[in-house]
Amino acid sequence: MSNYSYRHFRFDSEYLYNHLLELRKKESPADLVERFRYLFIDGQDYPDLEILEALHRIVTSPWAEQEFTLILNRCCYILINYWWLHPELRQATVELVNLFSPPYAVAKNSPLTRRLRDLIRQFNQTEQYTELQDRARIVDKIPDAASEPKNEPIRNLIPRYPYLYPYCVLNWDTSEIGQQAVRRMQEARERQFEQDLNLYMTHMLRKSSSQEGEVKNPTLLSPKQVETAVRKFVGKAEGPHTYRDLARQFVAYSKEAPSYRDVKREMYDYLTASILHSEKPDYGKHHFNRWLAEQLETTLPQSDNLRPSNSLLVQTCGQLLDFLVASPTRPNHHVVFVDLNNILGSTFTIGLLLKIVLLCREVKPNLEMIKAHMARRFAVMLKHYETKVRGEIEWLVECLENLMVAFSVHFGRADFSWVNLF
Numbered sequence: 257m258s259n260y261s262y263r264h265f266r267f268d269s270e271y272l273y274n275h276l277l278e279l280r281k282k283e284s285p286a287d288l289v290e291r292f293r294y295l296f297i298d299g300q301d302y303p304d305l306e307i308l309e310a311l312h313r314i315v316t317s318p319w320a321e322q323e324f325t326l327i328l329n330r331c332c333y334i335l336i337n338y339w340w341l342h343p344e345l346r347q348a349t350v351e352l353v354n355l356f357s358p359p360y361a362v363a364k365n366s367p368l369t370r371r372l373r374d375l376i377r378q379f380n381q382t383e384q385y386t387e388l389q390d391r392a393r394i395v396d397k398i399p400d401a402a403s404e405p406k407n408e409p410i411r412n413l414i415p416r417y418p419y420l421y422p423y424c425v426l427n428w429d430t431s432e433i434g435q436q437a438v439r440r441m442q443e444a445r446e447r448q449f450e451q452d453l454n455l456y457m458t459h460m461l462r463k464s465s466s467q468e469g470e471v472k473n474p475t476l477l478s479p480k481q482v483e484t485a486v487r488k489f490v491g492k493a494e495g496p497h498t499y500r501d502l503a504r505q506f507v508a509y510s511k512e513a514p515s516y517r518d519v520k521r522e523m524y525d526y527l528t529a530s531i532l533h534s535e536k537p538d539y540g541k542h543h544f545n546r547w548l549a550e551q552l553e554t555t556l557p558q559s560d561n562l563r564p565s566n567s568l569l570v571q572t573c574g575q576l577l578d579f580l581v582a583s584p585t586r587p588n589h590h591v592v593f594v595d596l597n598n599i600l601g602s603t604f605t606i607g608l609l610l611k612i613v614l615l616c617r618e619v620k621p622n623l624e625m626i627k628a629h630m631a632r633r634f635a636v637m638l639k640h641y642e643t644k645v646r647g648e649i650e651w652l653v654e655c656l657e658n659l660m661v662a663f664s665v666h667f668g669r670a671d672f673s674w675v676n677l678f
Contacts, residue, residue, distance in 0.1 A: 265317050268310040269327050275307050276334045285348030288335055293355050296328060297376065299368040315371050324375045329384040333429045336391060340437035343444070346395045353392040356380055384428045390414050391425050394441065406647035410638060413646070416476070417656050418445040419663060422628070423635035449474055449660060450668040457486055461678040475657045476646075485603045485658050489665045490672045493607060494533040499666075502526065503614035510564050510615075517560040520552045523572065530608050534600050547592055551579045570622050573612050574629050580609060581633035584640045594651070602654035610662050627667070634659065 279288060294302045295311060302308040314320060314327065335352060339345040356376055379385050394415040414424050421442045426434060452474035459471035460483060475482055493499050506526050510519045527548060531540040540548075555575050559568055580596075582589030596605045609630060616622040634656065646653050665672045 260313060260317060262319065265314065265319050265323075268314050269323075271310050272307065272314075272327065272331060273334060275304070276331055280335050280338045285335075285339060285345050285351070289348060289351045289355065292331075292335075292352060296331070296372060297355055297360055299372045300366060312368050315368065315375060320371075320375065321378075325379050325382050325384055328375075328379055329388070329428055332388055333431065333434055336388075337429070337431065337433045337437040340441055341433070346441075349395045350392045353388050356385065356388075386411075387425055387428050394421065394425065394445075407645045409643050410646055410649060410653060411642035413476075413653065413656070414638070417660055418442040418449070419627070419631040419659070420635050420638065420656075421445075423632050424638070446664070446668065450664045450670040453482075453486075453661065453664055454670040454672065456482070457672070457675060461675065475661065476653060477657050477661075481603070481654070482661070485606075485661045486665060486672060486675055488603055488607055489610065489662045491676045494529060499607065499610055499614055500617075502529075503611065503617060506615060507569075507618060510569055513564050515560065516556070516562050516564050516568050519564045519569065520555065520560075520572065523576075524549055524552055527608060527611065530604070530611065531600070534604055536600060539599055544592065544596070551576065566619065566622070570616055570626065573615055573626050576612050577609065577626070577630050577633055580612075581630060581637065583633075583636050597651040597655060602651060602658050606655060606658040606662050609659075610666065614666070623667075627663070630659075 276288075279291070283291070291302070294300065295308065299308070299311070315324060332352060336349050339348050356379065360373065360376075390411070393412060396415070414420055419442070421438050422435070426438055452472075456471050456474055460479065473479060473482060477485065489499065491498060494502060497505075506522065509522055513519045513522065524545075528540050528545050531537060531544065552572075555572055556568065562568070579589050580593055582593060584590045593605070596608070613623070613626050613630060616626040637652065638656070641649050641652060664670065
């Protein structure tokens with residue numbers, strides 16, 4: 257082993273990767289999961305002796321403590337990402353991830369087995385393993401709202417929010433195929449939610465006698481909250497105007513405004529008008545309006561005298577989302593977000609954020625970028641609170657649910673305009 261260099265260590269690692277890359281197209285998921293158990297859990301009875309010997313060299317090397325976790329993680333994703341590209345194979349993710357959960361099957365008590373079990377225990381304490389568990393939860397069927405216990409950590413709710421997938425389950429998998437696999441799952445889950453929400457609203461509002469049985473609520477919101485959210489997001493939000501009407505009016509003004517400073521002043525009116533049309537129109541006078549004015553004043557001040565542009569508008573929207581959906585590690589800003597939810601409610605708060613996002617609707621790449629930016633901000637917030645249970649932080653769960661509804665109503669394929677007829 258003294259002649260076993262780091263170069264040989266990397267060669268053995270690549271040998272493992274290439275072996276699995278070749279097998280994933282040839283063998284069934286069940287056979288591959290069994291291979292994985294023989295190789296990484298038991299360390300024995302593997303049909304390819306050269307692969308087993310390569311693994312033995314890796315786990316007994318000086319670099320195993322630091323790098324085995326990364327090697328094992330990559331081996332998992334080589335299989336998982338391929339399965340995720342084929343919907344009929346995705347369920348195997350659950351079986352693969354479950355291999356690492358003790359108790360393990362009884363195996364021969366060899367030095368290699370003992371060493372592997374020690375390294376697996378270390379792996380189970382890592383963020384990589386936690387993220388693999390998130391992948392497995394996403395594959396599992398999303399439980400009905402009624403069966404979602406309020407004493408579960410909110411990290412377990414990630415499967416409910418496809419817009420969070422790229423920011424919650426790709427931190428340890430930066431491969432191109434991984435991004436493609438997650439994007440496909442995200443799109444499929446978003447389409448399913450849109451259909452389920454549309455069906456649920458149809459059942460609630462039309463009460464068609466031809467529909468038999470109950471249609472399940474696809475959200476964790478109450479029936480009243482769901483109806484209020486859909487009506488608010490798709491219908492008249494402020495007086496006779498919808499959110500889309502208001503966004504179009506603002507964008508039209510911004511193109512003709514004398515300067516960027518004027519656009520920011522109009523932005524202040526555009527956002528504070530939401531409070532004036534809320535159930536607590538005086539709320540802004542206490543702190544929020546002053547806070548918002550300060551944030552806008554310090555946003556790109558070097559551009560105040562320039563002519564407005566689409567680029568400046570998108571940058572402004574991005575910075576406003578940073579201020580409003582601030583990480584809890586920035587308490588001076590985060591407290592504003594929490595206060596909005598506590599006083600005006602999560603539907604109002606998401607509506608306010610939606611008004612910002614809709615200003616970027618004209619140019620699709622800008623829209624996708626700003627939607628992704630907001631989703632990323634919520635992923636950071638969820639990460640901070642991930643060990644809190646749903647019952648402790650219901651306001652954040654309601655925000656995530658309302659955002660799911662808002663994205664479906666405004667950016668999905670399903671048509672919700674008919675809701676205004678009821």
